[in-house]
Amino acid sequence: MLNKLVNEFRDKKVLIWGLGMEGNSTYTFIKNCLPDQKLYVCDTKIVNTSVFKDDIIVDEKTLDTTEYDIVMKAPGIKGDNLKGNISGQAPLFLKYFGKNVIGITGTKGKSTTTTLIYEVLKTKFSSIYMVGNMGLPCFDVIKHMKKDSVIVFELSCHQLQFTKYSPYVGVLLNLYEEHLDHYDSYENYKTAKKQIYLHQSYSDEAIINYDLKDEIEDRENITWINKDIYAKGKTLINPYDSVELESTNLIGSHNMSNLSVVYYITHVLYGVTNKDFIEVIKNFNPLPHRLEIVGDFNGITYVNDSISTIGQSTIQAIKGLKNVNTVLIGGYERNIDYTDLIEFLKTSNIENIILMYDTGKRIFRELIDINSTVYYEKNLYDAMKLAKRVTKRDTTCLLSPAAASYNDFKNFEERGNEFKRLARII
Numbered sequence: 001m002l003n004k005l006v007n008e009f010r011d012k013k014v015l016i017w018g019l020g021m022e023g024n025s026t027y028t029f030i031k032n033c034l035p036d037q038k039l040y041v042c043d044t045k046i047v048n049t050s051v052f053k054d055d056i057i058v059d060e061k062t063l064d065t066t067e068y069d070i071v072m073k074a075p076g077i078k079g080d081n082l083k084g085n086i087s088g089q090a091p092l093f094l095k096y097f098g099k100n101v102i103g104i105t106g107t108k109g110k111s112t113t114t115t116l117i118y119e120v121l122k123t124k125f126s127s128i129y130m131v132g133n134m135g136l137p138c139f140d141v142i143k144h145m146k147k148d149s150v151i152v153f154e155l156s157c158h159q160l161q162f163t164k165y166s167p168y169v170g171v172l173l174n175l176y177e178e179h180l181d182h183y184d185s186y187e188n189y190k191t192a193k194k195q196i197y198l199h200q201s202y203s204d205e206a207i208i209n210y211d212l213k214d215e216i217e218d219r220e221n222i223t224w225i226n227k228d229i230y231a232k233g234k235t236l237i238n239p240y241d242s243v244e245l246e247s248t249n250l251i252g253s254h255n256m257s258n259l260s261v262v263y264y265i266t267h268v269l270y271g272v273t274n275k276d277f278i279e280v281i282k283n284f285n286p287l288p289h290r291l292e293i294v295g296d297f298n299g300i301t302y303v304n305d306s307i308s309t310i311g312q313s314t315i316q317a318i319k320g321l322k323n324v325n326t327v328l329i330g331g332y333e334r335n336i337d338y339t340d341l342i343e344f345l346k347t348s349n350i351e352n353i354i355l356m357y358d359t360g361k362r363i364f365r366e367l368i369d370i371n372s373t374v375y376y377e378k379n380l381y382d383a384m385k386l387a388k389r390v391t392k393r394d395t396t397c398l399l400s401p402a403a404a405s406y407n408d409f410k411n412f413e414e415r416g417n418e419f420k421r422l423a424r425i426i
Helices: 003-007 021-033 090-098 110-123 139-146 185-198 253-268 276-285 311-320 339-347 356-368 379-389 413-426
Strands: 014-018 039-042 071-072 101-105 128-131 150-154 169-172 205-207 221-226 230-233 235-237 242-244 292-297 301-306 324-329 352-356 373-377 395-399
Touching: 003 090, 003 379, 014 021, 021 090, 021 139, 021 395, 021 413, 071 356, 090 101, 090 139, 090 150, 101 110, 101 185, 110 128, 110 150, 110 253, 110 276, 128 139, 169 185, 205 253, 221 253, 230 253, 235 253, 253 276, 253 311, 253 379, 301 413, 311 324, 311 339, 324 356, 324 379, 339 356, 352 356, 352 379, 356 373, 373 379, 395 413
Parallel strands: 014 039, 014 071, 101 150, 101 169, 128 150, 169 205, 205 221, 301 395, 324 352, 324 395, 352 373
Antiparallel strands: 230 235, 235 242, 292 301
């Protein structure tokens, strides 16, 4: 398979577009396999000519993707209507190694689910790798792979957009309106996500949220999340077995639902024992910025859910936590629909709703005549000063922005880290 993959590039006019982690990985992979081949490289930033002195640097402003035999596009580069042979690491990896892959996608929950599957399967398999958003670029593990290696692959919509291949196990956890700053429409976003199962054979495993049943083309071999596999309290159930968890640090019904997916894949499909599964889940801590308990300061428990970029995830966070007295919401405006979140807040028992940034302004205008006290502050610092003042002791203050972090923060991690810092010092 390696030779077939290398032949995708051999004696071809190859453009590497985007020189971040994946782009540099692709460049290194091709140069290691084809050291004498010239490559074309392009990036939004100025390219270091000393690093790529033996290659041809392309100006992005004059880029014509149809001039190349293959364009290895970085996932984050917007391109709904690109022409030519647009590809990337994920499409080619799935083409040649798809039978080794457990692929996980969804608007929310994919990082935690991916990491859990990887951690559980490590109890049984030695040749196992986690790649994608939560791991290495997939090309980096090819040299280490064996015929029976297991690859746990977190796949974003951007990685799936141009693929014509699907993994052996394809998981679609959920779909919500998201990334409309990247796609021309919600339909295009959904189409990208559906590539996780659209190219599977009938011997493959498609695991899809039952809420999406009306979105999915008629297939007989789908295992439905929240119908065939589901959680009832701390008991995880599927048609073949069930297990009761002794304990877990994960909070909320959405996490329990995702755990039922992890259990089905690792136990039913890959044979991990219930005992090993229970032990891993008991010791697993939530990933940073995902309902992360920061600590108790002056009688207030602070919880960091900075990963929340849509209304539905904020709703899940509030439902999953006990005793939320104050919630901080708002961020970068992408014109997503907040109807469900607004209706939820209108009927919630939260005493203090602190709104911030551009989306906070929009939500603020909709929250009138409700029992909660609604505030608007221009930034996170001012919002945290207010939260310290109005939040009751022995209750929870939650950051769950329901919006992206752009303009004000580099990413959701920086926003979450700032929340944690402010919780400690204000």
